[in-house]
Amino acid sequence: MTPRTKRAIVNDGVKCFFEFCILCGLFAMYGWAEKGIFTCGAGWLAAVFVAGGSFILLVRFRIQEDRQLQKRALRMQRYKEE
Secondary structure, three states, X not given: OOHHHHHHHHHHHHHHHHHHHXXXXXXXXXXXXXXXXXXXXXXXXXXXXXXXXXXXXXXXXXXXXXXXXXXXXXXXXXXXXO
């Protein structure tokens, strides 16, 4: 994996962490409005699943993109050698 891809994965992780915080905040505010305190456990669990799932999909996309770029670089290198 190239350093650029690793950096992109870290950036995706930061984005998903912020997404998780925002979702948790929204669900916590909803739970607070409904029950008087931050007790919306299902909302927190949903935020974990959404943020975690989006992070996994982004990482998978980045790794596939890195593999395609490496294959393209190998093809170009072979083409230049010929």
